[in-house]
Amino acid sequence: MKRDGVEIRWHGRGGQGAKTACLLLADVAFNSGKYVQGFPEYGPERMGAPITAYNRIMDRPCNVHSNIYFPDYVAVVDETLLKTVDVTSGIKEGGALVVNTSKSPDEIRKMLPEDYKESVYCIDAQKVSMETIGKNFPNTPMLAAVVKVSRVIDEQQFIHDMRESFEHKFATKPQVIEGNMKALQVAMKEIVAG
Amino acid sequence: MILKKAEEINEKSTWQELTTGAEIYEPATSLQVNTGEWRVMTPVFKENQCRQCLLCVPFCPDSAIPVKDGKRLDFDFMHCKGCGICVTACPFDAIGFVKEEK
Amino acid sequence: MAIRDRLSGNEAIATAMRQINPDVMGAFPITPSTEIPQYFSGYIANGKVDTVFVPVESEHGAMSTCIGASAAGARAVTATSSAGLAFMWELLYVAASMRLPITMAVVNRALTGPININCDHSDSMGARDSGWLQIYAETNQEAYDNFIQGVLISEECRLPIMICQDGFITSHGVSNIELIEDEKVKEFVGEYEPENYLLNAENPLAVGPYGISPYYMEVKRKQAQAMKDSMPVIMDVAKKFYDMTGRKYGFFEEYKMDDAEVAIVVIGSSAGTGKEAVDRLRAEGQKVGLIKLRVFRPFPRIPLAEAMCKVKAVAVMDRAESFSNSGGPLFNECRSSLYDLDNKPYCINYIYGLGGRDIQVEDFYEIYKDLFVIYENDDPGDVYRYMGVRDSRFL
Numbered sequence: 001m002k003r004d005g006v007e008i009r010w011h012g013r014g015g016q017g018a019k020t021a022c023l024l025l026a027d028v029a030f031n032s033g034k035y036v037q038g039f040p041e042y043g044p045e046r047m048g049a050p051i052t053a054y055n056r057i058m059d060r061p062c063n064v065h066s067n068i069y070f071p072d073y074v075a076v077v078d079e080t081l082l083k084t085v086d087v088t089s090g091i092k093e094g095g096a097l098v099v100n101t102s103k104s105p106d107e108i109r110k111m112l113p114e115d116y117k118e119s120v121y122c123i124d125a126q127k128v129s130m131e132t133i134g135k136n137f138p139n140t141p142m143l144a145a146v147v148k149v150s151r152v153i154d155e156q157q158f159i160h161d162m163r164e165s166f167e168h169k170f171a172t173k174p175q176v177i178e179g180n181m182k183a184l185q186v187a188m189k190e191i192v193a194g
Numbered sequence: 195m196i197l198k199k200a201e202e203i204n205e206k207s208t209w210q211e212l213t214t215g216a217e218i219y220e221p222a223t224s225l226q227v228n229t230g231e232w233r234v235m236t237p238v239f240k241e242n243q244c245r246q247c248l249l250c251v252p253f254c255p256d257s258a259i260p261v262k263d264g265k266r267l268d269f270d271f272m273h274c275k276g277c278g279i280c281v282t283a284c285p286f287d288a289i290g291f292v293k294e295e296k
Numbered sequence: 297m298a299i300r301d302r303l304s305g306n307e308a309i310a311t312a313m314r315q316i317n318p319d320v321m322g323a324f325p326i327t328p329s330t331e332i333p334q335y336f337s338g339y340i341a342n343g344k345v346d347t348v349f350v351p352v353e354s355e356h357g358a359m360s361t362c363i364g365a366s367a368a369g370a371r372a373v374t375a376t377s378s379a380g381l382a383f384m385w386e387l388l389y390v391a392a393s394m395r396l397p398i399t400m401a402v403v404n405r406a407l408t409g410p411i412n413i414n415c416d417h418s419d420s421m422g423a424r425d426s427g428w429l430q431i432y433a434e435t436n437q438e439a440y441d442n443f444i445q446g447v448l449i450s451e452e453c454r455l456p457i458m459i460c461q462d463g464f465i466t467s468h469g470v471s472n473i474e475l476i477e478d479e480k481v482k483e484f485v486g487e488y489e490p491e492n493y494l495l496n497a498e499n500p501l502a503v504g505p506y507g508i509s510p511y512y513m514e515v516k517r518k519q520a521q522a523m524k525d526s527m528p529v530i531m532d533v534a535k536k537f538y539d540m541t542g543r544k545y546g547f548f549e550e551y552k553m554d555d556a557e558v559a560i561v562v563i564g565s566s567a568g569t570g571k572e573a574v575d576r577l578r579a580e581g582q583k584v585g586l587i588k589l590r591v592f593r594p595f596p597r598i599p600l601a602e603a604m605c606k607v608k609a610v611a612v613m614d615r616a617e618s619f620s621n622s623g624g625p626l627f628n629e630c631r632s633s634l635y636d637l638d639n640k641p642y643c644i645n646y647i648y649g650l651g652g653r654d655i656q657v658e659d660f661y662e663i664y665k666d667l668f669v670i671y672e673n674d675d676p677g678d679v680y681r682y683m684g685v686r687d688s689r690f691l
Contacts, residue, residue: 039470
């Protein structure tokens, strides 16, 4: 079947913002003229419980309303999930896993099922966030990492759109805009492929 | 839109003849219903023994004791159902209670 | 020009409510509809609307508020889900029999037992006999469009209306949407001007009388007639909406039905997944079609039966059990509607998607495959089936 879009699965824990990152990605893709879906799948609906969120980003309207079982890319916002959730499940050939971790891709790969052959990207989103925003908001660097890996949006346009989005979102506290912009740029540079 | 007063709706009315949501297009329609007809026992107002304390008035479940200028009048027999609560409420034995004669 | 945006289904409903600017909202939060009153109370706080928001103690109170407000002459709205809808049960019948045009957003969620927050249609399907109009949406766009039309339909018919969408799947799923300009929506729904209402001192009336046996049945017959009479109203409002937006609505949508040999009838977001299956099977040359039911109350018995008769075998999909031992609610009404017709198709039922059980494109392939087998063997087999349940017999 002709590939006419990108499907992404997010793994996180309730309250960590995997859903927010997923919706941010939908936002930026929408701004670049795509048809998008961003939706969460809730389990026990409690802080700390594993949650999954999904993106479909296409050039035509997305009719399908099921979850995504064969994603192009998977983003893991909390690396402790690697122990309990098979985050690599169904990743398509040519796809990739993006993990928020201070470990290297080789170290992460050792934690994954042996039959996983696709790429692994690591980004220390917590470190980037602390150094740029001053607080642990891993979403912003994770979003940049996923955009970089998935290439769903042109990087320059992404940076441009995000500035507008932050200026709108942080209209009452403009002092945080630069930190967030920096978080995006640093994440795009520091992401490690393996 | 069918606008009907209570007297225009009766047990012969067809479904088409009812108002949209079974509304009745006039207020206070209970005044028109002769529930006094249900009475088996009848209270008797003994005006000479009444001290006008008005205790009976709020006890009446059917608002059938009219009050005018601070004084109660004889019963509204169109709405009194003869429950006898007023007879018990009266501290002065000013309300008798007898079998209804039709 | 339409406004291109991306919103979740709940945001879309809250936006429609903002544009409509109703007089009263009585609401109590329940997942997954909570965001609707949450966003809407933000609009009130920010002065975007001048609606009176009544924060009640329960859904029983929320519907009572709407009934009181509507009888008083106000345009009243609310939103709920699952157990919240169940808690309104008594009042649903009151609102319908008093013929009060209340517009309620229902975000479909399974009814408890065991407790579950995810999508199925057991809540609103359970309320199918309450005398409310019911319109279902496939997408956030349809939920938004249906809500705006719903206000007009409801007021024209003097019947309350449920505007349903799938919990989480569309309510929390962000996707593209075309919004209508505020002033156009305002003009479309107009000012609510009931002919008679409790707060009209010049023409006093009594509402909600006791209906003894000599009257009760006539009242119910009149309600039944209102349901029947709502059919052309729904089409008129759809026409008016089409003229404004170019988006076409009817009782149901036929998807690639013209030369189809087999078809699926389905309600809600799963219809989109089904359409994708139709497209892919059509690409392989298989003549399959799909009917997405939009209006469940009133049930469009005759046109729907005619549409189903275009094919040789139909699978009716129910996202609710009715524990009748003879299939789900949609199935029974679809199958019954075929009874009088010659050349009727085989009609089988699948119960699916309960409590948020996912349904995929591949599941639709299986159903179409089953339908071709029925058609070719001239034998429907067991008509009451399940899709997507683990079953020891098939391991």
